[in-house]
Amino acid sequence: MHEMAVADGIIKIIEEKLKEQDPKAEVRKVHLKIGKLTCVEPEALRLSFEILSRETPLQKASLYIKSIPITGKCKDCRKNLRLTKLDFACPFCGSFRLEIKTGRELFIESIEIK
Amino acid sequence: MKKITVLTDLLEANDVMAQENRRIFDRNRILTLNLMSSPGAGKTTVLEKTVEKLGKKYRLGVIEGDVATSNDAKRLAKYKIPVVQITTETFGGACHLDANMIKKALEKIDLTKVDILFIENIGNLICPAEFDLGEHKKVIVLSLTEGEDKPSKYPVVFRNADLLLVNKVDLLPFLDLDLSLLSRNAKKINPRLPSIKLSAKTEEGFSDWINWLTKQYNAKSKKRIASCGRP
Numbered sequence: 001m002h003e004m005a006v007a008d009g010i011i012k013i014i015e016e017k018l019k020e021q022d023p024k025a026e027v028r029k030v031h032l033k034i035g036k037l038t039c040v041e042p043e044a045l046r047l048s049f050e051i052l053s054r055e056t057p058l059q060k061a062s063l064y065i066k067s068i069p070i071t072g073k074c075k076d077c078r079k080n081l082r083l084t085k086l087d088f089a090c091p092f093c094g095s096f097r098l099e100i101k102t103g104r105e106l107f108i109e110s111i112e113i114k
Numbered sequence: 115m116k117k118i119t120v121l122t123d124l125l126e127a128n129d130v131m132a133q134e135n136r137r138i139f140d141r142n143r144i145l146t147l148n149l150m151s152s153p154g155a156g157k158t159t160v161l162e163k164t165v166e167k168l169g170k171k172y173r174l175g176v177i178e179g180d181v182a183t184s185n186d187a188k189r190l191a192k193y194k195i196p197v198v199q200i201t202t203e204t205f206g207g208a209c210h211l212d213a214n215m216i217k218k219a220l221e222k223i224d225l226t227k228v229d230i231l232f233i234e235n236i237g238n239l240i241c242p243a244e245f246d247l248g249e250h251k252k253v254i255v256l257s258l259t260e261g262e263d264k265p266s267k268y269p270v271v272f273r274n275a276d277l278l279l280v281n282k283v284d285l286l287p288f289l290d291l292d293l294s295l296l297s298r299n300a301k302k303i304n305p306r307l308p309s310i311k312l313s314a315k316t317e318e319g320f321s322d323w324i325n326w327l328t329k330q331y332n333a334k335s336k337k338r339i340a341s342c343g344r345p
Contacts (some may be wrong), residue, residue: 002200002208002209002210004208005202005208005209005210005212006124006243008208009124010124013118013120013122013127014166015126016335017120017122017236018117021144022116022118023116023117028115029115033136037244037270038125038244039240039241039243039244039270042327063314067269086269086270087266087269087302088269088273088302088303091303096302096303096305097305098276104125104244105123105125106124106125107121107122107123107124108120108121108122108123108124109119109120109121110117110119110120110121111120112115112116112118113115113116113117113118114115114116
């Protein structure tokens, strides 16, 4: 159900944007960047979006989701790292003292309208 | 087809609103805590006991988050403290609270009459993790029956926490549970996470939690005096 709230947030932000730019437009594509740390399942997000966008200018839109990996830097060995598991351990030295740089995104990059 | 750039991050938008909430708390000299746990870990019982123990010393308030029902708010209302119920049914059944819901709930509380505000998040260890509400500290309540591996299974919420309350320790004799393994798992994810073992039922260890709360409140008041006490 997490995805329902995220889809709802995305639709509201885009509707606001349309009001400013082109109130009569229909949205066809939504480009998103979703970080792995947000625990958002793309398929669940698509389904939520499909349901919640009905009878809005987004009802014909498809989501284009780019997944963003969890990256950061180890505070001990100072190496840049990328986490493939949610164990928060440095893959080089095993330290848990990490500075996370990416992976928290729930980013709406752009929309395409008709 | 025409392309429009949006460049808005949902979490950033939430963070901005959370900052606003934090300013409101600071202006009203309120210490705010976000309590998170899985369903049934004992958040409401911990709160009930906390109100019984601290209700005379501080003016307490609670924001209750649930997907449905106001059962928890009713349990707390009998203590005659301000309680606001948020039911996320009206927000599409969301499984976490966000800063905007808190902002709306704050309109229903007289903030000049609260010293410590507890936000009881929706029972869930996944979704609330990344949503800052404007609180000063995040507290996880974990009950013994949930097992030692929860910190490893739900690392995001443990990583962001400021305190781990291990609840229902009165059940320890009946369980095959390794408490030290639980602590080690939690420390792995968050090396600086302090933990307090307690039972909200028998009150064993409860004074440690009350002391922690008092310390947090005092630290916040001191900071305030330090920052605005100069002539």
